[in-house]
Amino acid sequence: MTTQAVLQEAASSNLVREQENTLKRGSRKRVGGKPNGKKSIGMFLCILPFLVLIFVFSYLPLYGWIFSLYDYQPALGLQGSAFVGFQWFEMLVSSPTQMAQILQVLANTLAMSFLGIATSILPLIFAVFLNEVKAPWFRNIVQTLTTLPNFISWVLVYMIAFSLFSSSGLVNSVLTDSGIITTPVKFLDSGDHVWITMLLWSLWKGLGWGAIIYLAAITGIDPALYESARIDGAGRFQLMRFITIPQLMPTYVVLLMLSVANLLNNGMDQYYVFQNAFNMQHIQVLDLYVYNVGLTGNNLSLATAIGMLKSLISVILLLTVNLIAKRARGTSII
Template sequence: MSQPAPNAPNASRAVISPGKKVALTLWRDRFLYVLVLPGLLYFIVYRYVPMLGMVIAFQDYSPFLGFSGSEWVGLRHFGHIFSDPEVVRVLLNTLYLSLLQIVFAFPAPIVLAILLNEVRSQLYKRLIQTIVYLPHFLSWVIVVGLFFIFLRSGGIINRILQVYFGLDTPIDFLIEPAFFRPLIILQVIWKEIGWGTIIFLAALAGVNPDLYEAAIVDGASRWRQIWHITLPGIRGTIVILLILRLGSVLDSGFEQIFLMLNAFNMEIGNVLDTYVYYKGIQQSDFSFATAVGMFKGIVGLILVGGANYLAKKFGEDGIY
């Protein structure tokens, strides 16, 4: 009499349709998907659904006619981006301000993380971390308000300059165009340096401590250890964050710039974000403002893709 195959029960269990397998997997991990659902809904509702409105960049859009009734104009609004001298000036302001942020604000958390990593007292280290983290949780309204209080004509900075340095007349920090960009960079550094340090401190925790011990045995100084061990150890993290930063090179931060703008610094302070607000909201030129926003997204995508390609060419992992 023939014996049944030893794996006969498993054979019947293995024959499961793909649809049923997906359903079983979803049910098994149902609690994980419930946790993911709020974030997923956020991106769908506030990120992807509004992208349908980008169609007005190719129309002479009128709110009274709607999407279907507005006239189609093709790429006319995109042509105005480069033909309008005002747009070109605003674009140059944006690029220059973003370049300053990359040069000065981007390395600041790296430097602070390295300095904190060298601190041996854990109590002092945590105290410094707490102090530099706090500004991140302040809104730009509060940050700019604090700068207004300190830098106004009768503020503490001008008082110090007058009392201790013999300054005759107060300096107009807030309306002088020459101070606009330095103040923007200073605000970004003060507000975000502590938050950015978190990532680099986590990367520094992954550097092999045996490398430092070997360097000490070889007689390497602290600066040599930082240059040859610490920085190469976090180079991958630096490259990834730099690539992501390049993706937002045309985003200078609407709220901060808008709060700092006035009639005196508008010439050098008006950037794409504020220009889109003035054109799209105040002047009701919705189609042109949408075209500028779409142009920003395309430039960011190209920069991220190009930077990621170059990073892989030089042996780094990149972001994809």
């Protein structure tokens, strides 16, 4: 589970609360505000500069989608660039080489996302089992050490990968010394098993932190549930299986739905730092592809077109997932 998802989950339940608060407040007149409803423009002016910032950095870029309809050349400006209509979008599906490339990128994106979703139960299991560790000092040490990797950058993760797995790194050195291999294994400069190694690195970085939210949820479980189950003769494993895990399921489902909504948003940091000529084919996810096409390859218009499709599909996914959540659980997740 990525931190982002966890944070989003935190944010979303806050939003739900906000809606509830609004409802509550609607029913009883609030003290601080003047009930007779004279709205303060002055207060609005206080926050206006920040609303402008939000507009500039989050809304104004939407206008930039227009670049996808031009053959945008930065030197000429938008006026000087040729209007090409939907040429870039057509090119995505008409040119076979482009098509093959985009399909590979989509395969990478979906594969990494699905691997992430398939392993999204691990933080929950981690938390449930850590909860069975009864020595507080041990639990604290484990928690501190396993959450630490979440707080370093992907550059540092790559540095660690490099120092352990490069051809003169620790692992190769140990394997050579023990006579298992004679030539260094190229762990990093290799196009094999890229999806799996990327998954393992993101698990190394995020597993301990992902468990925190479940550990917090466990402390929120009503002790009476355990007590009554124990009176009924439930053993330790039965408590885990019939109380703890079912109680954590709502949290898990929300996070799962959010990761489905983020199917196309893998981010680019991890893949950017690990990419090289050997693994390029299997590591390029959509976010990285947009960067490589737009800023490395200097085709701003094509990159905008791809990014735009990605954004639209992501929003549709999010709204769909949210709708399902509303139907199934009665509360929305955004």
